Structure formats: C-alpha cells, structure tokens
Amino acid sequence: MNILHTSDWHIGRSLFSQKRYDEFASFLDWLREAIESQHIDILLVSGDVFDTSTPSNRAQQLYYEFLYEVSKSCCRTVVIIGGNHDSPSFLQAPSALLNVLNVKVIGSKRETPEEEIVIAEKDGKPLAIICAVPYLRDKDIRYAEAGETIEDKNRKLLEGIKEHYSTVCDIAKMRQSELGSDIPIIAMGHLFTQGGKTVDGDGVSELYIGSLAHVDSSVFPDYLDYVALGHLHVPQRVGGKETIRYSGSPIPMGFGEAKQQKQVVLLHFEDTLSIEPLFVPSFYHLESIKGTMDQITSRIQFLREKGEAAYLEIEYTAPEMIGDLSERCEELVQDSNLTILRIQNRQFIQRVMSSMQTQETLEDLNPEEVFTRCLDTFSVTEEERQPLRDAYHEILLEMQEEDILAE
Numbered sequence: 525m526n527i528l529h530t531s532d533w534h535i536g537r538s539l540f541s542q543k544r545y546d547e548f549a550s551f552l553d554w555l556r557e558a559i560e561s562q563h564i565d566i567l568l569v570s571g572d573v574f575d576t577s578t579p580s581n582r583a584q585q586l587y588y589e590f591l592y593e594v595s596k597s598c599c600r601t602v603v604i605i606g607g608n609h610d611s612p613s614f615l616q617a618p619s620a621l622l623n624v625l626n627v628k629v630i631g632s633k634r635e636t637p638e639e640e641i642v643i644a645e646k647d648g649k650p651l652a653i654i655c656a657v658p659y660l661r662d663k664d665i666r667y668a669e670a671g672e673t674i675e676d677k678n679r680k681l682l683e684g685i686k687e688h689y690s691t692v693c694d695i696a697k698m699r700q701s702e703l704g705s706d707i708p709i710i711a712m713g714h715l716f717t718q719g720g721k722t723v724d725g726d727g728v729s730e731l732y733i734g735s736l737a738h739v740d741s742s743v744f745p746d747y748l749d750y751v752a753l754g755h756l757h758v759p760q761r762v763g764g765k766e767t768i769r770y771s772g773s774p775i776p777m778g779f780g781e782a783k784q785q786k787q788v789v790l791l792h793f794e795d796t797l798s799i800e801p802l803f804v805p806s807f808y809h810l811e812s813i814k815g816t817m818d819q820i821t822s823r824i825q826f827l828r829e830k831g832e833a834a835y836l837e838i839e840y841t842a843p844e845m846i847g848d849l850s851e852r853c854e855e856l857v858q859d860s861n862l863t864i865l866r867i868q869n870r871q872f873i874q875r876v877m878s879s880m881q882t883q884e885t886l887e888d889l890n891p892e893e894v895f896t897r898c899l900d901t902f903s904v905t906e907e908e909r910q911p912l913r914d915a916y917h918e919i920l921l922e923m924q925e926e927d928i929l930a931e
Contacts, residue, residue: 528562536575605713607714653700655710697747711744787802
C-alpha cells in the first residue's frame with residue numbers, strides 16, 4: 525500500500541498582488557502524475573487547501589478538476605481535512621457528491637469522534653484506518669470562563685487538543701482490533717507543534733491565543749503508525765520522530781521559502797513502513813536580490829542570460845542614495861521573463877521617514893506590524909505590550925475563525 529501526504533496548498537494565494545494560478549495548476553498536474561507513477565492508494569491533504577475562506581472561482585475550478593481526475597486514477601481514497609485558512613462549511617458543502625468519488629472531507633470537528641474516522645478500502649478489504657482530525661478551533665475544545673488568564677486558556681487548549689486526539693485515536697484502535705491488527709492507523713492534523721520551524725514571509729501564524737509551543741509529540745498516541753500534519757510550510761519531523769511529519773507547502777508561499785526544496789511525503793507499507801520525500805519541482809523561480817546597485821545589476825543580467833522566468837524581490841543596501849531605484853530596476857528587467865514584485869530602498873526609507881509613511885500600503889505590512897506601529901506611536905512600554913498583544917491576538921483569532929459562509 526502506498527500513501528501520499530501533502531498539505532498547505534493555499535490555492536488562490538497571491539504574492540504582492542501577483543496571481544499564481546498557473547503555478548497551482550502545474551503543481552496539481554504534477555501531483556496527479558505522481559499519484560499514477562507511484563501507484564498511490566490513498567492521498568492525504570492535511571489542511572489549508574485554499575488560502576481564504578471564500579476562494580475564487582478559478583481556485584475552486586482547479587480543486588474540483590483535480591479531485592475528478594484523481595477519482596479516475598489508481599488512488600482509491602482521498603482524505604482532506606480543514607485547516608485554519610479553510611471555511612469548514614465551504615469544504616463540507618459538497619461532501620455527499622465527493623463521497624461518490626471516494627473523497628472524504630472533514631472540514632471541522634464533528635458531532636461525534638467516530639465521524640472523524642475514515643476506513644480506506646481496496647477491493648472491499650480495509651487498507652488503513654485514518655483519524656482525520658481537522659484544525660481544532662478554540663470554541664471546539666475549550667469552554668470560556670470569566671476571569672480566565674492567558675495561562676488558563678492555554679492550559680485548557682492543550683488539554684482539549686490532547687483529549688480529542690486521544691478519543692479519536694482510541695476509537696481507531698478499537699476498529700483495528702475488529703478489522704485486523706495488521707491494518708495501519710494514521711492520524712492527520714493541522715496544528716503548530718513544539719520547536720516547529722517557520723520562515724519570514726510564509727504567513728504561518730500561531731493558531732491560538734498566546735503560544736502553543738508546548739504541544740509536542742506526546743499529543744499523538746504511541747500506537748499510531750504515522751501522523752500527517754499540516755500548517756507549517758517547512759518540511760520537517762516533529763520531535764525528531766520519523767513517523768510524525770509536516771509535508772510542508774508544495775510551492776513557496778513567500779520569498780523566505782524560495783530556497784527550500786519542496787516535497788510531499790511518500791509512505792510505503794509492506795512488512796515495514798518506509799518513508800521518503802518526493803521532491804516537487806520548482807514551477808516558477810522566486811529570488812531575493814540584496815546589495816549595491818552593481819550587485820543588483822549583475823544578478824539581474826545573469827538571470828536574463830539564463831532566460832529563466834522568475835519573480836524578484838530587490839533590496840538596495842548601499843549607503844549612497846538612489847532616488848530613481850525603481851525606474852532603474854524596471855529597465856533592467858524590460859523585455860525579459862523577470863517580474864519585480866517588490867523593491868526596498870533601505871537608505872531612502874531611513875532618511876525620508878515621512879515619505880515612507882505615504883508610500884507604504886497595508887499590503888506591505890502584516891497585522892502584527894500594524895499593531896506594533898500603533899504601540900510605538902503611543903509610546904507603550906514593554907511591560908504593557910504583552911497583555912495588549914494577547915488581547916489583539918484574541919480579536920484576530922475570532923475574526924479568522926469566523927466561518928462567514930456558515931448559516
């Protein structure tokens with residue numbers, strides 16, 4: 525039996541207003557071919573299928589066309605869980621139709637834990653038991669009480685997460701006893717674990733108020749054969765364990781991920797479990813160029829000569845002022861396959877602060893940076909900042925977790 529673990533597609537995500545549908549389409553085409561060439565029986569998608577809770581028509585088209593094509597392949601079952609970016613109601617709305625295609629979607633915590641158990645079959649025989657645990661929202665696992673501290677909330681969240689996984693996995697263990705002890709049990713999840721690696725600009729955020737840095741591999745029962753996680757975009761093991769992994773995002777979501785080798789995870793169950801990365805090709809190059817004008821010019825000319833298509837982020841760092849930096853850089857990429865998405869002129873920003881404020885847009889800042897600037901403006905002390913940040917994060921979380929499509 526062969527299983528493919530992937531996550532964090534973020535279909536529809538833009539990069540500094542640049543639409544990337546061609547890249548998402550290329551990845552899904554590659555994934556469909558990989559399913560055939562690797563003889564995949566089960567495909568696991570561990571959350572964040574879309575980048576927003578209201579995906580565009582084009583994003584939806586890519587998603588449904590992919591599922592339809594996979595349903596005609598060797599893949600017997602597709603299991604998809606909701607991530608923090610997904611709308612549970614949107615993902616689950618076509619469940620009855622997708623079931624016909626052997627696509628199982630668990631968008632949010634279900635009424636009973638049994639509903640999060642998927643039995644994958646081949647020729648009427650069970651292949652694997654999958655604990656399809658979606659992103660657990662605050663309201664799913666914790667009851668709010670008056671006078672709670674941040675520490676109380678974090679403790680309840682940790683307890684709620686561990687209890688939910690324990691309940692669902694124990695049910696799977698009982699099913700395994702009924703079906704046969706040789707049937708593997710696989711858990712899926714979308715969460716932030718202890719020591720998880722992130723990179724600047726990937727858009728990955730803490731999922732709860734405060735920090736969930738204390739969630740570690742002990743959340744997952746020892747009898748699980750594999751844990752397929754989503755949320756972190758860097759491929760990695762959890763706690764150094766081979767069988768608990770993030771597959772990472774399949775394409776770089778920001779320039780901070782540009783040098784990563786993207787992958788999906790291939791699981792082969794025979795007498796023992798073998799795990800290996802299946803590397804995803806780069807469909808469109810991202811590159812950050814930093815330095816003097818001569819260094820920037822030299823690098824752009826090198827990329828032009830290669831004829832490579834790429835998105836560029838440019839940061840000018842020399843002490844000399846260049847007032848027409850944007851114009852000069854745009855001239856360098858004219859009539860090429862290079863597209864400049866962002867130009868930063870550090871010296872100009874530092875010397876002309878008032879100009880910076882008028883030239884910047886909200887697109888250049890994330891919510892955390894906007895809030896930090898507010899704190900700076902009102903000269904809030906370091907001691908006062910943390911409780912204000914916690915309150916601000918709680919507001920953001922409530923906004924992010926609201927399923928605006930639900931009725």
